[in-house]
Amino acid sequence: MIQVKNLTKTFDGFKALDSLNLHVPKGAVYGLVGPNGSGKSTVIRHILGSYIPDEGTVEVAGQPVWENPGVKALMGNIPDDFYFPVSADMNEMKKHYQSFYPAFDGQRFEKLAEIFTSIDRKKPIRSFSKGMQKQAAFWLVMSCRPQVLILDEPVDGLDPVMRRQVWSVLLSDVAENGTTVLVSSHNLRELEDVCDHVGILYKGRMLLERSLDELQNNIVKVQIAMGPDQELEPLPQEFTLLHQTTLGRVHTLIVRGEQEKIRQTLAARNPVVLDLLPLSLEEIFIYELGGQDDGIKEILV
Amino acid sequence: MMESKKSWFNKAALRLDLHNSWPIWAGYTLFWLVAASFIATNYYTSQDFQHQMARFWEGCTNLAISFAVPVYGCVVAVWLLRGLFHSRSALAIHALPVDRKQLFAAHLISGVVLNAIPTLALALYGTARFMGSGSDLVLGFWTLVDFLGASWLAYLWAFGFALFCGMLTGQLVMVPVLYGVFSFLSISLSTLLDSMFRKFLPGYAPGNLLGDLGRWLSPWYSMGMDVSWNNSRFDSWVTMLVYALAGTVLMGAAYQLYRRRPLERAGELIIHRPARVVFRLGVALCAALFGSAFFQLLLGVSDSVIAVYILMIICGGVGLLGTRMLELKSFHVINFRLMGEYGGVAAALGLLMVILNTGGMGYVTRVPQPEQVKRVSFIVSGSVYCGPVEMSWSNLILEDPEQIEQLCQWHREYSQLLLQNPNYPDEKMEQQSDNETVNTQENTYDQRWSYGTGYNYSNIFISYTLNNGTTLSRKYGVTTSRQEVGDPTSPDGQMARLLAGVAMPEILESWAPYLEVYFYEDGIQYEPGARNKELVLALAEDLREGGWTCSLLEQDPFWEQEITLELTPDYGAGDTQELSAQGGSYPVRVNREYTPRTQEVLEQKFAF
Numbered sequence: 001m002i003q004v005k006n007l008t009k010t011f012d013g014f015k016a017l018d019s020l021n022l023h024v025p026k027g028a029v030y031g032l033v034g035p036n037g038s039g040k041s042t043v044i045r046h047i048l049g050s051y052i053p054d055e056g057t058v059e060v061a062g063q064p065v066w067e068n069p070g071v072k073a074l075m076g077n078i079p080d081d082f083y084f085p086v087s088a089d090m091n092e093m094k095k096h097y098q099s100f101y102p103a104f105d106g107q108r109f110e111k112l113a114e115i116f117t118s119i120d121r122k123k124p125i126r127s128f129s130k131g132m133q134k135q136a137a138f139w140l141v142m143s144c145r146p147q148v149l150i151l152d153e154p155v156d157g158l159d160p161v162m163r164r165q166v167w168s169v170l171l172s173d174v175a176e177n178g179t180t181v182l183v184s185s186h187n188l189r190e191l192e193d194v195c196d197h198v199g200i201l202y203k204g205r206m207l208l209e210r211s212l213d214e215l216q217n218n219i220v221k222v223q224i225a226m227g228p229d230q231e232l233e234p235l236p237q238e239f240t241l242l243h244q245t246t247l248g249r250v251h252t253l254i255v256r257g258e259q260e261k262i263r264q265t266l267a268a269r270n271p272v273v274l275d276l277l278p279l280s281l282e283e284i285f286i287y288e289l290g291g292q293d294d295g296i297k298e299i300l301v
Numbered sequence: 302m303m304e305s306k307k308s309w310f311n312k313a314a315l316r317l318d319l320h321n322s323w324p325i326w327a328g329y330t331l332f333w334l335v336a337a338s339f340i341a342t343n344y345y346t347s348q349d350f351q352h353q354m355a356r357f358w359e360g361c362t363n364l365a366i367s368f369a370v371p372v373y374g375c376v377v378a379v380w381l382l383r384g385l386f387h388s389r390s391a392l393a394i395h396a397l398p399v400d401r402k403q404l405f406a407a408h409l410i411s412g413v414v415l416n417a418i419p420t421l422a423l424a425l426y427g428t429a430r431f432m433g434s435g436s437d438l439v440l441g442f443w444t445l446v447d448f449l450g451a452s453w454l455a456y457l458w459a460f461g462f463a464l465f466c467g468m469l470t471g472q473l474v475m476v477p478v479l480y481g482v483f484s485f486l487s488i489s490l491s492t493l494l495d496s497m498f499r500k501f502l503p504g505y506a507p508g509n510l511l512g513d514l515g516r517w518l519s520p521w522y523s524m525g526m527d528v529s530w531n532n533s534r535f536d537s538w539v540t541m542l543v544y545a546l547a548g549t550v551l552m553g554a555a556y557q558l559y560r561r562r563p564l565e566r567a568g569e570l571i572i573h574r575p576a577r578v579v580f581r582l583g584v585a586l587c588a589a590l591f592g593s594a595f596f597q598l599l600l601g602v603s604d605s606v607i608a609v610y611i612l613m614i615i616c617g618g619v620g621l622l623g624t625r626m627l628e629l630k631s632f633h634v635i636n637f638r639l640m641g642e643y644g645g646v647a648a649a650l651g652l653l654m655v656i657l658n659t660g661g662m663g664y665v666t667r668v669p670q671p672e673q674v675k676r677v678s679f680i681v682s683g684s685v686y687c688g689p690v691e692m693s694w695s696n697l698i699l700e701d702p703e704q705i706e707q708l709c710q711w712h713r714e715y716s717q718l719l720l721q722n723p724n725y726p727d728e729k730m731e732q733q734s735d736n737e738t739v740n741t742q743e744n745t746y747d748q749r750w751s752y753g754t755g756y757n758y759s760n761i762f763i764s765y766t767l768n769n770g771t772t773l774s775r776k777y778g779v780t781t782s783r784q785e786v787g788d789p790t791s792p793d794g795q796m797a798r799l800l801a802g803v804a805m806p807e808i809l810e811s812w813a814p815y816l817e818v819y820f821y822e823d824g825i826q827y828e829p830g831a832r833n834k835e836l837v838l839a840l841a842e843d844l845r846e847g848g849w850t851c852s853l854l855e856q857d858p859f860w861e862q863e864i865t866l867e868l869t870p871d872y873g874a875g876d877t878q879e880l881s882a883q884g885g886s887y888p889v890r891v892n893r894e895y896t897p898r899t900q901e902v903l904e905q906k907f908a909f
Binding site for chain 2: 011045048049050051052067068069070072073075077079081082083085086087088092095096099100101
């Protein structure tokens with residue numbers, strides 16, 4: 001549904017995006033993660049058609065986004081800091097969105113009012129707290145019935161109850177209408193619950209892009225303890241050792257490779273203890289980046 | 302208009318533009334109603350009832366194109382583009398399902414709507430106010446049409462120009478700043494350059510092209526100064542149409558800039574990268590010129606080329622650094638690139654000063670050969686001690702080869718003097734003020750003259766028309782000292798002889814029908830009779846024969862008392878523009894040797 005090819009963007013000599021490739025399948029919930037300054041917001045602004053690419057292409061639903069109102073009408077966008085015109089209240093914003101988005105669903109707007117009960121529709125939205133403004137943004141955007149949702153830190157500022165409600169509305173849209181969602185967040189635990197695809201950005205490049213299952217199957221935490229006279233021999237080259245710590249005779253390894261093969265290989269060495277544990281998205285993020293980012297390397301050490 | 306994917310029109314974008322815009326058009330309407338009330342009251346008190354309505358619209362038009370419309374056009378553009386200057390709003394607007402051409406078209410339509418409402422209100426108000434006042438409604442109607450046409454053309458320029466400025470910058474406050482500065486920049490720069498060239502390039506005469514260019518490129522100034530009326534009908538349509546066309550072109554340029562506008566640079570001083578360098582260097586050069594002009598006056602160092610250059614590079618450097626600091630919003634801006642740019646500015650200014658100081662690549666000494674010259678137009682303002690009339694703005698045409706040769710010779714010698722010392726006229730003025738006594742015993746001096754001390758300062762403008770059809774113009778400030786007028790070898794003496802021999806008789810002959818001649822004897826005034834043409838013509842003849850500098854002649858011992866002729870233009874009978882410009886009366890001392898014909902007339906007619 002979203003296809004970014006060789007996207008490059010430079011800001012005053014700084015390469016924010018460097019031949020970036022990104023692919024979000026239709027109906028997927030795609031988590032875009034990366035450290036600060038890795039280029040997440042820049043990619044999103046290209047996908048929304050706000051930034052002009054220096055090089056490369058950005059397509060949504062098979063069409064270029066840049067200067068294409070037809071494609072933009074399919075997309076809903078909730079940035080970290082939503083913009084509301086001065087003195088605009090919810091009713092005025094509804095009129096604006098109705099006039100811009102042909103798919104705007106007035107009935108849904110009224111139905112969503114039951115969720116966002118704390119919002120006074122006649123009060124200027126700019127006078128709301130950040131969390132309330134975010135609720136207002138969700139209310140408006142979800143009423144547009146977008147086929148593609150682009151979210152940048154979408155639930156940041158929402159209370160836990162509202163977070164659940166918002167995710168619930170969003171995921172039911174995905175389930176019922178096949179909405180494609182691209183979500184950027186630093187809250188990896190939350191993303192892990194909702195995403196089925198993940199892309200990790202680092203310094204403007206896509207470090208890895210997989211389905212969450214593939215990702216979690218492809219990297220594993222191994223706890224292995226050898227006998228008193230045994231040494232842990234190096235792993236074969238087909239596996240990538242991302243990290244290793246040793247405490248007494250217990251070795252903890254983070255290994256990239258097929259889980260079953262890793263198990264068989266290590267079991268053949270007759271360890272006293274052998275456990276393979278799945279990694280959380282946060283751990284995967286940290287260990288994957290650990291090989292690239294000196295700052296993260298230091299944390300791991 | 303059909304709304305489609307390809308359409309320029311987007312109703313939602315227009316709606317967004319006009320949302321909450323009422324304070325803009327309501328404020329402008331209120332301004333006009335108040336201003337129009339004052340203008341109308343002013344013409345109600347007039348006794349010219351028939352023209353009241355026409356005069357009202359005339360007043361409204363003048364106010365509109367010289368002030369109201371230029372300001373309002375900029376306000377409207379700032380209002381419509383306001384979303385572009387903050388990253389959050391710019392990104393939000395451009396993520397909506399609308400493309401830039403539709404957004405831009407919405408701005409244009411909104412601009413029209415926001416001007417149409419106040420204009421319509423004013424038209425209705427003005428018509429209602431004068432409907433039963435006895436005014437000529439047909440004339441009033443046509444003047445209203447003039448108002449509508451002129452103010453809309455001015456709006457087209459103002460709005461287009463402001464849109465263009467808005468697309469150059471990423472900061473809201475910079476839109477009116479750029480708009481205001483660009484509206485007057487050209488005229489200010491051309492005036493400043495003109496004064497610098499005159500100071501350091503002796504003989505520099507600004508061509509019409511530079512002046513016209515400066516004026517045309519200063520639209521606000523030009524529209525405020527150049528509009529005119531003819532019998533209650535607007536008469537400056539060409540000016541307005543040219544600016545409206547320029548406004549339209551600028552709208553097109555603004556759209557092209559908008560299409561390429563990088564939203565990530567919202568908030569920056571100048572949005573487009575190539576324009577940044579031009580802006581930085583432009584500010585540096587303007588700072589160099591304006592700053593040095595200011596400090597020259599403040600420090601009194603305007604005569605020293607080196608001092609002016611040092612001031613220029615200091616002010617230019619401050620301008621360049623300041624602009625870079627504003628661009629980066631940081632004080633840490635000095636790097637090799639900036640130093641390189643600064644070096645470029647300093648070198649350009651240095652080159653300019655070297656060119657100016659070395660005669661402008663032959664400009665100062667360029668004097669045509671007499672045989673190349675077909676005609677010379679010659680204008681003098683000020684006094685040159687050369688005859689009875691202290692000439693002012695006398696436009697003389699020289700076609701006689703002998704006179705042209707005389708002029709070329711003077712010009713050549715004078716330009717050489719100026720090349721050696723550009724401050725020659727000023728220094729001479731100071732010397733003349735300091736020197737109380739002059740040695741007049743040198744051989745070159747004619748002992749019959751009353752030398753004394755003193756000087757006159759005048760401007761001489763010479764325009765050669767060459768045989769090949771081209772022109773060569775020069776303008777000089779000339780200090781004419783009383784001593785040197787008596788020295789035929791000095792440039793002053795040459796110029797005085799040239800003027801006395803050529804210009805004075807011509808002037809006197811053309812003035813003769815309009816001049817009153819009085820003469821004084823021992824302080825008692827005698828009136829020889831109105832328009833004593835015979836006396837004037839006799840004096841003119843004397844001057845042509847060499848009786849120049851009559852006002853400096855010693856009193857002739859032939860006359861027992863001092864007799865002075867006084868020539869006064871008779872404004873009542875000879876109210877021509879030329880004479881009106883002269884004013885005053887001019888003394889002539891009569892001398893037997895140098896003014897024999899004058900003496901003859903005086904003897905015959907007045908029994909002296």
